[in-house]
Structure formats: structure tokens, C-alpha cells
Amino acid sequence: MLPFARVTIVGLGLIGSSVARAVMQAMPTVRVTGYDADAGVRETADRLQICHDVADSAGAAVIDADLVILCVPVGAMGAVAAEFAADLPADAIVSDVGSCKAEVARALSAALPGATVIPAHPVAGTERSGPEAGFATLFKHRWCIVTPPEGADAAAVERVSEFWRRLGAEVETMAPEHHDRVLAVTSHLPHLIAYTIVGTASDLEEVTQSEVIKYSAGGFRDFTRIAASDPTMWRDVFLTNREAVLEMLQRFSEDLSHLQRAIRWGDGDALFDLFTRTRAVRRSIVEQGQDDDAPDFGRTHE
Amino acid sequence: MLPFARVTIVGLGLIGSSVARAVMQAMPTVRVTGYDADAGVRETADRLQICHDVADSAGAAVIDADLVILCVPVGAMGAVAAEFAADLPADAIVSDVGSCKAEVARALSAALPGATVIPAHPVAGTERSGPEAGFATLFKHRWCIVTPPEGADAAAVERVSEFWRRLGAEVETMAPEHHDRVLAVTSHLPHLIAYTIVGTASDLEEVTQSEVIKYSAGGFRDFTRIAASDPTMWRDVFLTNREAVLEMLQRFSEDLSHLQRAIRWGDGDALFDLFTRTRAVRRSIVEQGQDDDAPDFGRTHE
Structure with a gap:
């Protein structure tokens, strides 16, 4: 069973466009709608066929969604949610990909009273920006941290978690703070x-x-x-x-x-001791698959 | 014309073993001798055939060299040079790969009175250590900074520079300080x-x-x-x-x-201004071939 049937992504930059691509690839029967406040980004998303539909307003984008994911800078979350609040279906789940969770949870709850808000944060990215920088495999083998508010509906949390697992992520639950x-x-x-x-x-x-x-x-x-x-x-x-x-x-x-x-x-000993200790941290990161084993990040040397 | 015919490398870790491999590949007629104070490293170098000969002492290693390159930690340069000082041929050039040049130049001149010392620093490396971590292409398209002492023999400086160019490096000359x-x-x-x-x-x-x-x-x-x-x-x-x-x-x-x-x-504007400025620095580094263009250092995402 797919966790959602109609997913709307608001904000089509690196992360939003990667989510869209990943859903299209991993769950081809899910209807994916996108929206971005920037008309140029909407055009690019349309041209690249990142999703099935690119809507012209936030309200139109969410109108029949069962999952809405906000992929905008954390400072913009509240304002963007307020834009589509009136059009949000009562049974839709709202999530996001922001890097700070406590403040975003507060902003979304305030903008969307009564809505089911299950914030999340996929710990993945590159230094690039924009819809052309996204790719479907960005979340593979990365962690996605779901931060449900106190008393959140367990079934809703599970659906959001399953959504990220389908995109290749491993899911962990944590308090926002x-x-x-x-x-x-x-x-x-x-x-x-x-x-x-x-x-x-x-x-x-x-x-x-x-x-x-x-x-x-x-x-x-x-x-x-x-x-x-x-x-x-x-x-x-x-x-x-x-x-x-x-x-x-x-x-x-x-x-x-x-x-x-x-x-x-x-004090050479103090330096040497620290430099030896930090080496072990790197080793653990590579062992746990959180970075490539190749020296120098696998950069080419030719 | 090859700049040197018999090259001795003292210290066979990541950098020393890479120099040895690079010389064997780029200048196959040059005789390459290696030495390392660690018997285990000497054995590994011998087994991997990193160079033609692995000598048992620093003195034996340099005895018929026309170029000696010290590839040991900068704090060990003076002591290692003193070890082979008595065996160094009068016309040999001594160089090194250390990351600090003023202090190393002083240490080498003190340990090798009368010798021709032309320090250098190839700006290249990985996070790995030891003879097994080295590879022949480490210096390709990287800079090597040669820091001749005041009044250095121009022909000797040119021979060391040419040596590094043969290994694929671009050479720049600079005052040690x-x-x-x-x-x-x-x-x-x-x-x-x-x-x-x-x-x-x-x-x-x-x-x-x-x-x-x-x-x-x-x-x-x-x-x-x-x-x-x-x-x-x-x-x-x-x-x-x-x-x-x-x-x-x-x-x-x-x-x-x-x-x-x-x-x-x-103060969001101060943050935004700096973050915009730093982005341009990255762009220049990629444009000048000092880092890969691939996002995320080209890490795999599968």
C-alpha cells in the first residue's frame, strides 16, 4: 500500500525538485504536483517534467493533495503555509524538509490550525541550488528525521515515515528540540x-x-x-x-x-592526542556508510 | 634532458611513496632509491616495488644520488639530514616536500653545511598515510611551490622545478616566509x-x-x-x-x-552578504581546476 496517492511539493529548489523526482521514480502511480513562488522556477520544473503538474498558486497546488511537503527556506514556512491554508483538504498531512524543527513546527501549527502537521528533515543535500540541481537518488541511504509534535497521530507519523523509506531513506524519530x-x-x-x-x-x-x-x-x-x-x-x-x-x-x-x-x-602531545582521536571519528563515519571510503572523497587525480 | 638520473627518496609514506611511483612512471630511466626509518615501511615498499632499491640506512640511500628528497614530518627534517650528511655526494641537490618552508630551510642548511638545498612543497595529499596510500598521479595538475634560499643557484632551482613538472605539477617560486x-x-x-x-x-x-x-x-x-x-x-x-x-x-x-x-x-543581511560572497570563491576554485566540478565532490548517491 502506498502511503499517499497525491503529493504536492511546495518549493522546487534542490530539495523539492529531488523529492519530486524521487517520488516519480519510486512511486510512479502517485500524482505529483509542484508549486514555486518563482515563475522562472515553475517554468523550469515544467520544462524538465519534474512532476506531473506545476500549479500557478499554492492554493491550487494543494487542493486535492493527501500529502503536502514544504521545501522552502525555514524562514518562509509560516507565510507559505498561510497562503494555502484555506485550500488545504481536511484530511491532508502537511510535512516539510526544513533544517530546524522546533520553530518550523510552531510556524506551521500557527498558520494551519487544526491541520495534521508532521515535520521531517532529510539529512541530505549538495552545494547546488535550484530545480536543475535536484536528482532522484539524493535521499538514498541518508537519514530522514521525523519530528512529530506531542500527541501526534501514530498512523500519520507512520505514513510520513513510510514515504521517506520509499525514497530510499532510513527514518529516525526524534523530539524537535x-x-x-x-x-x-x-x-x-x-x-x-x-x-x-x-x-x-x-x-x-x-x-x-x-x-x-x-x-x-x-x-x-x-x-x-x-x-x-x-x-x-x-x-x-x-x-x-x-x-x-x-x-x-x-x-x-x-x-x-x-x-x-x-x-x-x-604542547605537541596535546595536538597529537586530539589528531589521533579525530581520525577514529572519520573511520566510524565511513564504516557506517555515511561517507565514501575512497580517499580524498574519491576526487579524480588525472 | 632529464633533470636528474639518480633520485633518492627519504621517507616512504603517502607523499614519499607517491613521488617514487610518479618518478618510476614519468621518468622510467631514472634510478629510484628509497629509505624509511621504519623497517616495516621499508619491507612494504620493497614488496610493492615502489622504487628500484630500498636502502637499509639513510647514508647508503643517498650515496650516489644526484637528487635527495626528504619526505618526512617537518619536525624530523634536520635530524634525518644529519644522518646522511657524511654520505651526501658534493654535487647532489637536496630538496623536501614539507608544508613549512622557512624553518625547514634553516634546519636543512644547518644539518648540511655547504650542500645545495632547494626546498619545495607540492600542495597535494589525501587523508591516508603510509606507503600503500601513495599513487603516481597525486601531483597531476596540483601546484608545487619551490622556495629557493637567497642567492640559490638558478640552474639547481630550474632542475628541481623541471623535476616537478615532469610529475605533472605546475611550479611556482616563492620566498619561504x-x-x-x-x-x-x-x-x-x-x-x-x-x-x-x-x-x-x-x-x-x-x-x-x-x-x-x-x-x-x-x-x-x-x-x-x-x-x-x-x-x-x-x-x-x-x-x-x-x-x-x-x-x-x-x-x-x-x-x-x-x-x-x-x-x-x-542581522540576516550580514549573514546573507557573507554567504553570497563565499559562493563566488568556490566558483573560482572549480574554474581554475583546483577542485572537481561535480556536486558534493562527486560522491556517489546510489
Whole structure:
């Protein structure tokens, strides 16, 4: 039994267009409708045949859906939901793919009183944006975290979970507040730090921008990938998950000061111990299939 | 005309064994001798036929070389050079692959009075270590920075440069002090930050290690790759290039505080502006062939 028959995707960027493609591939009998506030994106989605229909308004898009998934920046969730609130079928389930769950749950419940809202977050993506960047296999072997509100209907939670499993994801359930703290460290803090160091390197006077780019293979280029992620999406993430991000950032800064002191005082053992410990973390990530085993991310060397 | 006829490589880890393999492939008539202080590494190098000969001592390895390349951690350069100083032919050129140039140049000149020392740094590597991790194409399309001492013999500099070009690298010449500042930002600071954040994430109490690993695809896993690099090599880099690293770290910390303040005060425009600027840096790196164009580093999604 398919968990849903008529799925509407609101927001057709990297994630939304990947969800659409994945549904078309994994559940070909499901009717997929898409909508995006940007007319150019709607045209592209139509041309690429990412879904069966591209609607001209959010209301028209949801009118006969049994699942609506919001794939817009987390700061826009409430406003977009309000746009289609009047047209939402009473038995439809509303979900989303946002990177912060507590605040999004609040925004969606406020905009859609009485609706069944089951937020979720597929932990997957690339540094690209837009409908052309999406692909059907993006969620394969990645985790999708479902964060049902307290007292949520168990059958609705199961249908959303099954939906993600059909797209190839593994599903975990979590309280929204815990999700926000976990992702603050595994996703938000890394992005913040990558954005910062790329900015720092661009602002130097004596080392030129061109030198930074030429010699980036020494490690810097690894950071530029995630620092090329969508600016609007990430601005919203930091503003929305502020408390958890600030706390993780505080811990990171303390640890960095500790290392700075070890370098200043020539404490080689402290450095060596940490560098040995971090190596083991990488090993676990590869062993658990959360990254490729190939050295250098499998980059080509020809 | 080949720049050298008999090349000796001292230190047969990732880089040394890659140099050996690359020479065997690119200049098959050149005699390649290897040496490593670790008997197990010597055995592996012998078994894998990474070079023509594996010598039993540093002195025996260099005795008829016209180029000796030191591929050991930067903190070990002086001691290793002292080991073979008495056996070094008068007309041999000594070079190295170390990540810090000013301090290594001083150590090599002190250990080898009167020798022709032309330090160099191929900006290439992976997170793997040891003789089995090396491969012949590691230096293709990467930069090699040659840092001749003041008054160095131009012909010797050209021979070392030509050697690296034959291995597929592009060569740039630079003063050692400038090299150390450039690499502090493009390589040393990124490694330091990656090591720190992986350490921070491992030390959390409420977010478990297993959660950090499971949800690492949100960005964290990108950092774990370079935080899996060789601990001895990197301890030495930070202790050796201390002043430049501490200065770049200071700038980074200031920029991070600035961003922290923007998050605390909800200054979305400051975040958005930086995130847009950093995207352009990535674009330049890809355009200049210093990283693959494929999204997500070309990781597989199947």
C-alpha cells in the first residue's frame, strides 16, 4: 500500500525538485504536483517534467493533495503555509524538509490550525541550488528525521515515515528540540565555520585571493564546498536555530582557544592526542556508510 | 634532458611513496632509491616495488644520488639530514616536500653545511598515510611551490622545478616566509579548524557520538576527512609554522565573533552578504581546476 496517492511539493529548489523526482521514480502511480513562488522556477520544473503538474498558486497546488511537503527556506514556512491554508483538504498531512524543527513546527501549527502537521528533515543535500540541481537518488541511504509534535497521530507519523523509506531513506524519530541540538553540531556549526574561514581567507591583504584559490588543494577547498550552499536557506537556519547554534559555537570557540594555547606553548602531545582521536571519528563515519571510503572523497587525480 | 638520473627518496609514506611511483612512471630511466626509518615501511615498499632499491640506512640511500628528497614530518627534517650528511655526494641537490618552508630551510642548511638545498612543497595529499596510500598521479595538475634560499643557484632551482613538472605539477617560486603565510591560510588553518570541530562534536554529552556519526551528511563529514590526516605530520606543522598559524587563527576568531554577534542580534543581511560572497570563491576554485566540478565532490548517491 502506498502511503499517499497525491503529493504536492511546495518549493522546487534542490530539495523539492529531488523529492519530486524521487517520488516519480519510486512511486510512479502517485500524482505529483509542484508549486514555486518563482515563475522562472515553475517554468523550469515544467520544462524538465519534474512532476506531473506545476500549479500557478499554492492554493491550487494543494487542493486535492493527501500529502503536502514544504521545501522552502525555514524562514518562509509560516507565510507559505498561510497562503494555502484555506485550500488545504481536511484530511491532508502537511510535512516539510526544513533544517530546524522546533520553530518550523510552531510556524506551521500557527498558520494551519487544526491541520495534521508532521515535520521531517532529510539529512541530505549538495552545494547546488535550484530545480536543475535536484536528482532522484539524493535521499538514498541518508537519514530522514521525523519530528512529530506531542500527541501526534501514530498512523500519520507512520505514513510520513513510510514515504521517506520509499525514497530510499532510513527514518529516525526524534523530539524537535533534540533534533535542533543534534543538527546544530552536525550541520549548522560546520556550515557557519566554513562560511567564516572562506570569508577570512578572502579578506587577507598580503595573501592574494588568487593565491588562496591556487593553493586551495592543501585543505581549504574542502571548506569552500559547503560555503557555496544556498545563502537564503542558511541565513534562515542560523536565525531560526539561534540558541543551539550559539551554544555549540561557544563550545567550539573554547576548544579552539585550547588548541591555540597548545600551539603557542609548543604542547605537541596535546595536538597529537586530539589528531589521533579525530581520525577514529572519520573511520566510524565511513564504516557506517555515511561517507565514501575512497580517499580524498574519491576526487579524480588525472 | 632529464633533470636528474639518480633520485633518492627519504621517507616512504603517502607523499614519499607517491613521488617514487610518479618518478618510476614519468621518468622510467631514472634510478629510484628509497629509505624509511621504519623497517616495516621499508619491507612494504620493497614488496610493492615502489622504487628500484630500498636502502637499509639513510647514508647508503643517498650515496650516489644526484637528487635527495626528504619526505618526512617537518619536525624530523634536520635530524634525518644529519644522518646522511657524511654520505651526501658534493654535487647532489637536496630538496623536501614539507608544508613549512622557512624553518625547514634553516634546519636543512644547518644539518648540511655547504650542500645545495632547494626546498619545495607540492600542495597535494589525501587523508591516508603510509606507503600503500601513495599513487603516481597525486601531483597531476596540483601546484608545487619551490622556495629557493637567497642567492640559490638558478640552474639547481630550474632542475628541481623541471623535476616537478615532469610529475605533472605546475611550479611556482616563492620566498619561504611568504609560502608559510599563504599555506597557513589555505592549508594549516583549515586543518586546525577541522580537527577542532571534530573534537568538539565528540565531546558533547547530550548529543551522542552515534548521533554525530549518523547525521554527519549534513556537513560535518566534510570536516572529518581532513581531520583524519596524519597526526605526526600535522603536530609538526603547527609547532613549526606557529607564528603564521596563530596570526591567521586570530583573524578567523575575530570573523567568527562577528558572525556570532550577527546571529545573536538577528542581522540576516550580514549573514546573507557573507554567504553570497563565499559562493563566488568556490566558483573560482572549480574554474581554475583546483577542485572537481561535480556536486558534493562527486560522491556517489546510489
